[in-house]
Amino acid sequence: MKAIKGILFIILTMSSSALLWYFATPIEPIHAVNRLSHIIGGLAITGFFLVFLLATRMKILERWFHGLERLYFHHKWLAIFSLGLVILHGQLQDMVPDWDEAQETPLSEFAKELGELGQYGFIALILIALFAKFLKYEHWRIVHRLFLIPYALGIYHAYFSSRYDLFQPTSLGIFTALTATIGFMSALYMLTMYQDMYFNYKGKITGINKLGSNVIQLELTLDKKIPYRHGQFIFIKIFQDGLEKAPHPFSISGSDGKKVFITIKGLGDFTKKVFHSVQLNTPVALDGPYGHLNFEKGTQQQVWIAGGIGITPFLSYLQSHPADRNIELFYTYHGQDNAIYQEFLQEYAKTNQYFSVNFIDTAQMDRLSFENFSVPAKTSIFMCGPEKMVKRFAKQLKSFNTGADIEYEAFKIR
Template identity: 30%
Template sequence: MIAGAAIANAACSLTLRPPNTVGHLRQIIAELFATTAVILFAAALVLATRARFLEPHFGGMDRMYVAHRRVGQAGFVLLAAHVATIPWTLGSPGGTPSGLIAFAGITLLVALAIGPLSYGTWRRSHRLIGVFFAISFAHTLLVDQASRTAAVPFAILIGAYVVGIAAFLYTVLVAPFGRPRFAYEVQTVHRLTPTTAEVILRPRKHRRLTFTAGQFVFVTFRQHGLREPHPFTISSAPAEQAIRLTIKASGDYTSRLRLTLRAGCRATVEGGYGMLDYRTGGPRQLWIAGGIGITPFLSWLRDMPDDNDRQITLFYTVRHVDEALYWEEVRAHAGTHPGVRVHLNVSSKSGTLTAGHVLEAAGQDCITDVYMCGPLPMLDSFSRDFRAAGLPSSSIHFERFSFR
């Protein structure tokens, strides 16, 4: 979809340029870099709205964020190429200051994004991309463009600006009130291990979150030092009144949350998001959980009907045995569902779990779908090995929890 818009823009820019610009090929190419960058930045701003109707087109909110990051990166590369190739002597000096401000601002934000910023600082600074995008619109209106007299390319450019700025304004002004948000309160904080905690949230009003087992939510805790939305997978079943989140201290924020979050703290829950759902898969499934990645599988097991007819093999891999959260409960679910088999792999004793191990145990020829959740290196490694073993990419499902 996004690539199609960029290709259509390039085709129009190169084939519909005015006759009097034939001698200015360098300027045409430089402007093509710029207009394509605008389209990509506009797409990134649309994806940042977290509009739920877009999820099916990308395969889930996590992949929307991956697309957001990639098109933003590509947009910046094209913007830099535009600055490097534009023949400044042909440009109108009236547009140059705004263009330089926009480029400098976006460059600074990109540099900050790859720097050692906390999630909260990055998130707040990242929003300024929309401001510099709007400033670049002023540059577009002020500078002399060779393509200005080409109606179709110029209309595409203006349309991209309108869509991008509208998406930015929606994200800043409307989305905080229009997204599916629910009022909750921290009922209990169970500190399960030195690095993990289970947070139980109860609804403060009659209206409570409805979600599909395996989905995740953005939660904002109304407590000093924790007032920024973070994504967490729900580990409880949809039928439960309370929401259970199992959170690992993997950064400054989550470490602080585990140590300081108190019962009675109010919370805003937004969601549910995500499209990881075993019920859309085939009859013989392989589930792989790495560490805290057991959470969506817990939600599935807690929600699984008694008449489940799927044959499911779950591998739960941890470094040390005391990190195997809820293992006894997982085994109990397997005991009540004859079609579910579970295996625990403790890598410090048994070695690293590999695709070969799980396919041998589950029976490669019978597997219809693979579902995974865990660290990104693990997901990438298993995906690569499963494809090499002959499993089609369409049968391999996982979520990438990387929102930066």
């Protein structure tokens, strides 16, 4: 499992939280249901600490999860799991006997009310976030920024309504203080400093090439070289009136360090506006690179699978290297207008004996499938394309090729 380090990090952090709450001593004796409720509530706060930490996209975390796509997968389900813990915590609190509740103070009652408010906030925001495909990207980002509010309310609730003294330098007190501080600072960092600290590769658009009815290639000239490896992608901000200032991810289709090429297909509001209105000499800022497609580390026998605009990371390699290993490319798209770089790939296959390409136009042919598709032993499989496509192909290939080495990048980042 390629994300094993990241998964272990989550398990160890959550387990530590559960054990510290379980073995901690309350200020005074409390009912068993209240004790369990505290453990569940502590786990929820720890879970949201991890959610905010993963959102920072720290390079070490990306490596532990073997790519941002996997990191965001665990980020999403950890948020849902933590919300479930919050709801369970609230249900258990309602079951606490009256004699236990009688020991509460006005301050703890107020903190309890804020905790309930935070719970409703988490429920509302997570439900909205789950319908991300119906939101504009900028609106989706605003929703995620608002998570700081219920998180802050939850921390206040934990400190001032808990029957454990979290202000003391006990193991539980130190752990809670560290995770709450890091979680809160991670959220503030994403709100305030991320845009300036991480987008430190500045440049401008020096070339525009329209490759079809909805595909455009941009040449970006940077002030300094970006440490790029073929198969990676970047987040880019385009500073032009009428375009969102929010960063968007795109695969690099070619680069020599200071000059970077990205190929964009007009699918959503932002990409359509870029296709129709982007101008030369527009300033840009880049964050990255990210991604774990590494063709050089693959075996001598490789199978490449690209869906639509997912051809770009493969082009980056081909345009810079004569293929020195056996590569078979399956390129699937819908309609000839979406078959970008087809002539280049055809010519490359003619002049390089190690490279072959299969074009699958789903407007004229059956959809590509890898059911009962056998690959030779020690074959590296690389895929890039829409999330549903690459996951379907991965499942098909693994079912017939036990132990197959499969790497992929999926388009879905949120």
